[in-house]
Amino acid sequence: MIDNFWLAIAFLVGGIFSFLLTSSIWQRRQQRLREQLVETVRFATAVMRRSVTLAKSDTCYRTGSRQRAKRQQIEGELTSKLKECDRQLLAIDRELQSELALRQLADAKQQESETNFRYLVETVKDYAIYLLDPQGYIVTWNAGAERIKGYTAEEIIGQHFSRFYVDEDIECGHPDYELILTEAQGRYEEEGWRLRKDGSVFWANVVTISRRDRDGSLKGFCRVIHDVTMRKQAEIEIRNALAQEKELNELKSRFISMTSHEFRTPLATILSSAELLEYYADKLPPAEKSELFGQIGTATKRMTELLEDVLAIEKAESGKLQFNPATLDLEKFCQNLVSEMQLTAGNKHQIFFTNFGDCKNVFMDEKLLRHIxxxxxxxxxxxxxxxxxxxFDLDCNDREAIFQIQDSGIGIPLEDQxxxxxxxxxxxxxxxxxxxxxxxxxxKTMVDLHKGKISVxxxxxxxxxxxxxxxxxx
Ligand SMILES: Nc1ncnc2c1ncn2[C@@H]1O[C@H](COP(=O)(O)OP(=O)(O)O)[C@@H](O)[C@H]1O
Ligand SMILES: [Mg+2]
Incomplete structure (x- = not known):
């Protein structure tokens, strides 16, 4: 019988330890375990009482008075130990109950904060926030993701996230690369073009964070995406404006060096011809004199043309060049122009003008046409x-005038055309x-203003x- 007693003690102590151990591991089962413990203690107490009673009667009938005294002493010690044990159990029970109450409160608070957080994530509209499983399949979807990407949660949950990537990114395996990098370093951020449901693209700032269990195994990924297309567009515009300004500056400096060089040549001709005429006026034969005057005339004309070109370009660039078409006898206009040009060309070149169509009554801008x-x-x-x-061939039909100017000169290399x-x-x-x-x-600028075409x-x-x-x- 006494063996039952020790068994009960071992059972009781084991019960307490196992409870303490399990309570720290499975907190949620504390309440149930506590009840089990109280029951166990009660059971153990009853067993011990019975064991003590039986041991007492045993001793009365079969043992001497010295042994009986010894038994009584043991009984007394056991009873007091039992009482002490009972008291300790009650204290532990009280402690556990208060701990349990505190934990329940903490659990409730955590649950509330999780609910609030989920609500926040689900309702935030400026950011797409969603979870992926370790393979990249979408697990959750918030309102921001729906607004930015255009998919509803029902449409997209369960799909692979690579569908948000443009073809070039898919071809080079970029979605997988992002997940591998995130898994390795915990967090990965980048910016790039991403696809919406309707096929349009937006410039996205993407942050990917890995999610891991307590044991360190990968649970999946959290993605936070912000649409920064406006900022990107502003950047592109600024960059373009800077490039344009740079190009314009280069153009200006080339323009200045080219035109000043082009002015210097006729100016030198004028100067030298004028000097010759001044110093040798009496000695020069009339033919040479008239040649010098001719050179001055040609050089002046060249400078005037150059100035006209410069002015025309300036007007075209500043948008001041206007298209003012008016009724025009095109055939006559061309004939006059040819005569004018033939006069200055001398007899080294002959311009043969032929008109093949009815070009007497057209509607064109004479000034621009002259430039062309x-x-x-x-x-x-x-x-x-x-x-x-x-x-120089001219032809006209109902809609357009066709000008063809042909020479048998040096030609233009294909690379320059x-x-x-x-x-x-x-x-x-x-x-x-x-x-x-x-x-x-x-x-080309003038032809464009007429909405025409030119080819070579x-x-x-x-x-x-x-x-x-x-x-x-x-
Ligand atoms: N009829 C042509 N024959 C050969 N080359 C030509 C002809 N017209 C134009 N080109 C080529 O086109 C270039 C550009 O012509 P243009 O703009 O009129 O400039 P520029 O005559 O001042 O050099 C010329 O430098 C020349 O190389
Ligand atoms: Mg030219």
């Missing part, structure tokens, strides 16, 4: 240094033929044909 044709005709002569014929209409671009075969590279730029067909050593097709009846 005089530039094309003077180029045709300038780049035919050996002299020769320049063919694409850039010919850009300012300052000159063919690599011009040699010492002077020029600024501005004429065709002006021609040329072969080095054989000649060049420029064709301008300009709408003329509106």
């Amino acid at each position: 044709l005089s530039n094309l005709l003077s180029n045709a002569m300038k780049y035919s240094p050996q002299g020769g014929i320049v063919k 694409a850039k010919l209409f850009e300012s300052f671009h000159r063919g690599r075969n011009v040699g010492n033929i002077s020029g600024t590279g501005l004429g065709l730029f002006i021609v 067909n040329s072969q080095v050593g054989f000649g060049t044909t420029f064709t301008a097709i300009v709408p003329c009846k509106f």
Whole structure:
């Protein structure tokens, strides 16, 4: 019987220890364990009482008075130990109850704060906040994500997050790369283009954070995305404006150096011709004199043309160049222009003008047209240094006038043809033929103002044909 007693004690003590141990591991089961413990203690107490009673009666009948006294002493010690144990258990019970109450309060508070946090995350509209599982499949979706990306939670939960990436990013495996990096370093941030449901793109600031269990195993990822397209656009605009300004500055300095060089040549001609005329006026034969006067005239004309080019460009760049079409006898206009140009060209070049259509009554801007044709005709002569014929054909139909100017001069290398209409671009075969590279730029600007088209067909050593097709009846 006494064995039962020790068994009960062991059971009781084991029960207390196992409770304390388990209570720290499974806090939520504390209440149930506490009840179990109280029951266990009661059971153990009853067992001990019974054991003591039985041991007492045993001793009365079978043992002597000395042993009985000894038994009584043990009984007394056991009873007091039992009482002490009972008291301690009650104290532990009280302690556990108050701890339990505190934990319940803390749990309630934590639950409330989790609810608040979830509410905050779910309702925030400026940021897309969502969770991914370790493989990148979407687990949660907030209002901000719906607003920014256009998908509802029902549509997107369970889908892989790579669907927000543009094709180039998918091709180079960027979504997986982001997750690998986040897993390795805990947090990864970047900016890039992302896709919305409707296929449009936005510039996103993306922060990815890894989520781990207490044991360190990966639970998934949390993603926070902010649409910063406006900021990106502002950046792009500023960068473009800076690039434009840089380009403009470069253009200005090229313009200044080119034009000053182009002015210096005719000015030198004028100066030397004037000096010769001043010092040798009496001795020079009339033919030489008139040649010198002719050189002064040509140089002055060259400078005037140059100034006109500069002014035209300035007007075009500042948007002051206006398109003012009026009724015009185009055939007559071209004939007059050809005569004018033939006069200054001398007899080294002959301009042959042919009209193939009914061009007497068109609606065009005469000023702009003059810029176009005089530039094309003077180029045709300038780049035919050996002299020769320049063919100028005109044709008109109901809608447009077609101008074709053909020479058999030096031609234009293929590599230069694409850039010919850009300012300052000159063919690599011009040699010492002077020029600024501005004429065709002006021609193109004027043709554009007429909503027309210009093209070139040329072969080095054989000649060049420029064709301008300009709408003329509106
Ligand atoms: N008829 C042409 N024949 C050969 N090259 C030409 C002809 N017209 C234009 N070009 C080429 O196009 C370039 C640009 O012409 P343009 O803008 O008028 O400038 P510029 O005549 O002042 O050099 C010229 O430098 C020349 O290389
Ligand atoms: Mg020119």
